[in-house]
Amino acid sequence: MPLLEIRNLSVAFDTSAGLFHAVDGIDISVESREVLAIVGESGSGKSVAMLATMGLLPETATVKADVMRFEGRDMLAMSPQERGKIIGKDISMIFQEPVASLNPCFTVGFQIEEVLRRHLGLRGRDAHKRAIELLELVGIPDPVSRLKSFPHQMSGGQCQRVMIAIAIACKPKLLIADEPTTALDVTIQKQILDLLVSLQIEHGMGLILITHDMGVVAETADRVIVQYKGHKMEEADVLSLFENPQSRYTKALLSALPENAVGDRLPTVADYDFEAEIR
Amino acid sequence: MTDPAAPNPRVNADHPPVGRGERFREFWYYFSVNRGAVIGVFVFSLLVLVAIFAPWIAPHSPTQQFRDALLVPPPWIEGGRAEFLFGTDAVGRDILSRLIHGARYSLLIGAIVVTLSLSTGIMFGLLAGYARGWVDTVLMRLMDLILAFPSLLLALVLVAILGPGLVNTMIAIALVLQPHFTRLTRSAVLAEVNREYVTSARVAGAGHMRLMFRTILPNCLAPLIVQATLSFSTAILDAAALGFLGLGAQPPTPEWGTMLAEARQFILRAWWVVTFPGLAILITVLSINLVGDGLRDALDPKLKRS
Amino acid sequence: MVRFLFHRLLLILPTFIGITIVAFAFVRVLPGDPVLLIAGERGVTPERYQDLMQQFGYDRPIWVQYFDYLAGIFQGDFGTSISTKRPVIQDFLTLFPATIELSLCAITFAVALGVPMGIIAAVKRGTWFDQTLMGTALVGYSMPIFWLGLLLIILFSGILGWTPVSGRISLMYYFPAVTGFMTIDSLLSGQEGAFTSALSHLILPTITLGTIPLAVVARQTRSAMLEVLGEDYVRTARAKGMPTRRVIGLHALRNALIPVITTIGLQIGVMMAGAILTETIFSWPGVGKWMIDAIGRRDYPVVQAGLLLIALVVMTVNLIVDVLYGLINPRIRHQ
Numbered sequence: 001m002p003l004l005e006i007r008n009l010s011v012a013f014d015t016s017a018g019l020f021h022a023v024d025g026i027d028i029s030v031e032s033r034e035v036l037a038i039v040g041e042s043g044s045g046k047s048v049a050m051l052a053t054m055g056l057l058p059e060t061a062t063v064k065a066d067v068m069r070f071e072g073r074d075m076l077a078m079s080p081q082e083r084g085k086i087i088g089k090d091i092s093m094i095f096q097e098p099v100a101s102l103n104p105c106f107t108v109g110f111q112i113e114e115v116l117r118r119h120l121g122l123r124g125r126d127a128h129k130r131a132i133e134l135l136e137l138v139g140i141p142d143p144v145s146r147l148k149s150f151p152h153q154m155s156g157g158q159c160q161r162v163m164i165a166i167a168i169a170c171k172p173k174l175l176i177a178d179e180p181t182t183a184l185d186v187t188i189q190k191q192i193l194d195l196l197v198s199l200q201i202e203h204g205m206g207l208i209l210i211t212h213d214m215g216v217v218a219e220t221a222d223r224v225i226v227q228y229k230g231h232k233m234e235e236a237d238v239l240s241l242f243e244n245p246q247s248r249y250t251k252a253l254l255s256a257l258p259e260n261a262v263g264d265r266l267p268t269v270a271d272y273d274f275e276a277e278i279r
Numbered sequence: 280m281t282d283p284a285a286p287n288p289r290v291n292a293d294h295p296p297v298g299r300g301e302r303f304r305e306f307w308y309y310f311s312v313n314r315g316a317v318i319g320v321f322v323f324s325l326l327v328l329v330a331i332f333a334p335w336i337a338p339h340s341p342t343q344q345f346r347d348a349l350l351v352p353p354p355w356i357e358g359g360r361a362e363f364l365f366g367t368d369a370v371g372r373d374i375l376s377r378l379i380h381g382a383r384y385s386l387l388i389g390a391i392v393v394t395l396s397l398s399t400g401i402m403f404g405l406l407a408g409y410a411r412g413w414v415d416t417v418l419m420r421l422m423d424l425i426l427a428f429p430s431l432l433l434a435l436v437l438v439a440i441l442g443p444g445l446v447n448t449m450i451a452i453a454l455v456l457q458p459h460f461t462r463l464t465r466s467a468v469l470a471e472v473n474r475e476y477v478t479s480a481r482v483a484g485a486g487h488m489r490l491m492f493r494t495i496l497p498n499c500l501a502p503l504i505v506q507a508t509l510s511f512s513t514a515i516l517d518a519a520a521l522g523f524l525g526l527g528a529q530p531p532t533p534e535w536g537t538m539l540a541e542a543r544q545f546i547l548r549a550w551w552v553v554t555f556p557g558l559a560i561l562i563t564v565l566s567i568n569l570v571g572d573g574l575r576d577a578l579d580p581k582l583k584r585s
Numbered sequence: 586m587v588r589f590l591f592h593r594l595l596l597i598l599p600t601f602i603g604i605t606i607v608a609f610a611f612v613r614v615l616p617g618d619p620v621l622l623i624a625g626e627r628g629v630t631p632e633r634y635q636d637l638m639q640q641f642g643y644d645r646p647i648w649v650q651y652f653d654y655l656a657g658i659f660q661g662d663f664g665t666s667i668s669t670k671r672p673v674i675q676d677f678l679t680l681f682p683a684t685i686e687l688s689l690c691a692i693t694f695a696v697a698l699g700v701p702m703g704i705i706a707a708v709k710r711g712t713w714f715d716q717t718l719m720g721t722a723l724v725g726y727s728m729p730i731f732w733l734g735l736l737l738i739i740l741f742s743g744i745l746g747w748t749p750v751s752g753r754i755s756l757m758y759y760f761p762a763v764t765g766f767m768t769i770d771s772l773l774s775g776q777e778g779a780f781t782s783a784l785s786h787l788i789l790p791t792i793t794l795g796t797i798p799l800a801v802v803a804r805q806t807r808s809a810m811l812e813v814l815g816e817d818y819v820r821t822a823r824a825k826g827m828p829t830r831r832v833i834g835l836h837a838l839r840n841a842l843i844p845v846i847t848t849i850g851l852q853i854g855v856m857m858a859g860a861i862l863t864e865t866i867f868s869w870p871g872v873g874k875w876m877i878d879a880i881g882r883r884d885y886p887v888v889q890a891g892l893l894l895i896a897l898v899v900m901t902v903n904l905i906v907d908v909l910y911g912l913i914n915p916r917i918r919h920q
Contacts, residue, residue, distance in 0.1 A: 054824055055823075080829070084827070087823075087825075087826045089826060092824065093824045095821065097817055100817040100818065101817040101818055101821045102818055102821065103818040103822065103839075104818070104916060105843075105913075105914070105915060106836075106839070115826075118825070118826060119826065150916070152915070152916050163821070166825065315720070423599075423600065423603070424603035424606075424607060427600050427603060427604055427896060427899070428604070428854075428892070428896050429854040429857045429895065429899060430854075430858065431858030431859075432858045432861065432876075432896075435861065435876075435880070436611065436892050439880040439888060440611060440885075519729055519731075520729070523729075523862070524861070524862070524865065524877060525881070526880070536729075539729075539731065539732060543735065543866075546735050546738060546739055547739065547742075550739050553735045553739065554736065554739075556732070557732025557733075557735070557736065558732075560729045561724070561728060561729060564727040564728075565727040567727075568723055568726060568727045569723065572723065
């Protein structure tokens with residue numbers, strides 16, 4: 001049984017210009033201890049699918065799926081209360097903008113201990129001790145004093161580490177990372193990715209990595225889903241994807257990698273037309 | 280928010296203005312979405328018409344005293360008379376006629392106060408923002424000072440010292456509302472003055488006056504229009520308050536606030552002398568504020584839903 | 586934090602000086618000879634005029650007069666009322682608690698109703714509930730409160746007979762002022778029914794004075810909430826599995842309150858002006874009615890000092906709000 005199983009997921013937004021299908025008939029499944037990358041351009045609906053799973057979409061969104069199961073439990077039929085007991089605990093998520101993702105009015109410690117209390121019932125000294133452990137785990141120096149810091153007193157990379165600490169606080173079975181390194185400096189990007197991967201191995205989590213960066217995919221993923229305009233273009237394990245891409249879109253994506261540049265101009269995916277390949 | 284497919288007309292507005300017609304059409308598109316704003320415009324237009332044609336619409340003269348009809352209730356109440364639709368006041372004047380004529384005063388007060396404070400505010404603001412240096416410092420300190428006082432209180436004391444009356448009321452209110460315009464203009468000028476289009480106008484040899492009034496000013500009009508609308512309603516409200524306190528327009532002027540002051544002692548005997556003038560103030564102020572809200576939503580790109 | 590406080594204090598110094606200059610100028614510079622004003626309608630002989638000029642120090646340079654005035658203020662000398670012959674500050678301090686009591690009730694009324702209304706409207710954005718609430722708020726915002734007060738009297742005192750028309754407490758009760766707050770003093774007096782009477786006298790003035798702040802707070806809370814609800818950290822809080830009540834009531838509200846606090850602070854000034862109207866309607870013996878009475882009696886020292894004192898109160902409240910703002914907003918505090 002897969003950890004997360006989604007079949008034929010569609011997400012539509014009710015806009016003034018009518019229904020807009022951000023995701024159209026996508027299947028995703030992840031095994032535990034597996035790293036799945038979902039790749040696509042911005043606007044390809046890669047985050048939307050995961051936000052739908054977490055129940056984080058606004059009310060203007062209509063989510064439909066034949067199957068949406070986490071550990072065999074139906075996520076769609078679940079009440080928000082029931083889902084609230086799973087997300088943040090068994091499934092957790094980190095986002096693209098680490099600084100904006102932390103509440104500016106509360107200390108880092110408060111924001112970590114809050115999850116511990118909510119899902120594990122840890123309070124006071126226990127929660128505090130665990131929060132220190134977590135900060136150490138994600139590689140933040142001087143964790144005791146850092147717990148008293150506010151997000152604006154820390155760098156983007158540190159904020160993302162705090163977000164990761166919050167996400168792994170309850171030893172989740174699945175971690176969804178939505179463009180976790182996009183907003184960070186290049187040097188920090190690598191550190192955060194390494195941290196995510198090592199935590200994934202250590203804790204035996206499933207990891208879904210949403211990204212537009214093929215380099216990141218090559219380095220970390222076991223399996224890849226390529227998404228374009230709300231449709232799945234290709235799904236393959238990482239080696240066969242890079243060596244023998246099936247869809248023209250994937251080929252275009254790969255040819256847009258800097259190391260594959262031909263001549264003095266880097267091709268972009270916009271040079272191709274893929275509309276025909278969307279079923 | 281998460282609305283990737285929604286059409287985004289703002290994209291056009293970020294580019295230099297295309298043409299007057301086009302801009303107005305875009306403005307009207309956003310403005311008319313707001314039903315309240317459209318109702319506000321309608322009611323306000325109606326009030327303007329009433330004010331203009333007051334002598335022809337009003338059934339009686341606003342000052343004529345019907346000695347046989349003191350405190351006559353509206354006709355739908357026992358003892359009311361059909362000729363006095365909103366009843367009469369304590370000296371037998373027709374309330375409806377007084378309200379209709381009162382619309383002239385209120386709208387005139389609003390218009391004059393806004394003209395005064397807007398024009399001086401723009402001058403000061405342009406001067407401060409354009410000249411900078413000590414001119415800026417002195418002017419803005421002065422504005423801060425006026426704003427340090429509760430506005431109605433300052434107006435009240437000003438009128439108390441200048442002497443009660445309609446003209447002094449308008450001067451006082453214009454003075455206390457004016458800093459908002461100065462500040463707005465100044466900050467808009469500061470935001471605009473270093474933009475490329477101003478630099479290019481300067482390079483092209485535009486003089487100071489031309490730069491200030493023809494180049495910069497038109498581009499900071501939006502917040503000023505919104506503020507002018509809000510000040511219009513504030514002016515009417517404050518003038519009525521001063522009238523109510525006996526410092527604004529003096530009896531027998533049919534100014535709404537003054538009417539309320541005269542009616543105060545009869546409130547428990549004759550509710551209509553109190554109810555209708557206040558209702559007139561409320562409806563007028565409300566209609567202007569509805570328009571103001573609509574204007575703000577339509578003109579302020581920051582608040583525009585994306 | 587100490588540096589932050591010190592900085593704020595420095596910032597209001599120019600405002601303080603400005604306020605005193607304006608108050609000073611009102612009587613010394615504006616049209617109207619101060620001596621003739623004091624002498625009243627009977628007029629004075631030229632010799633007496635010179636005498637008075639000297640007595641009040643009006644023959645000295647204007648800036649010397651100003652510094653004299655300023656020195657007087659620092660010693661608590663705000664001038665003497667022409668009609669009561671008492672120091673103005675004494676009358677002010679006697680009447681001010683009544684205004685504070687009313688204003689506190691009104692702002693509590695506005696915040697206690699306005700914040701929840703704004704939150705619900707924001708959460709239920711676009712529904713009929715939101716539209717009705719915001720429509721009502723705009724009516725409240727446009728309300729001539731002197732008229733609202735009269736209507737309330739007609740309805741609740743006249744037709745229903747539920748509430749008294751004017752004053753702070755029924756004439757049946759008499760007890761010494763300890764705190765100056767009628768509700769507290771009535772409790773301290775131990776007289777039966779006194780507290781209820783004080784409370785019933787407070788209801789209509791509170792609604793009258795609180796209506797515009799209520800509308801403003803509700804509108805501001807709604808728009809602040811709407812902005813905050815779209816922020817990433819609210820999504821994070823939900824992704825952490827926090828219950829909706831905590832997401833909205835803690836994570837979002839805490840941030841939304843920052844601009845709301847500023848708005849509430851700005852309402853204090855508006856309320857001081859509103860208090861003048863409200864106190865006049867309900868014969869509430871506070872500083873607002875005192876000012877209006879002084880204007881009616883042409884008691885200019887009272888008007889001048891009243892303007893100064895009320896402006897100083899507003900300035901102080903703004904300072905407190907500013908500090909509060911720093912306390913609630915960590916980004917400011919740590920600058």
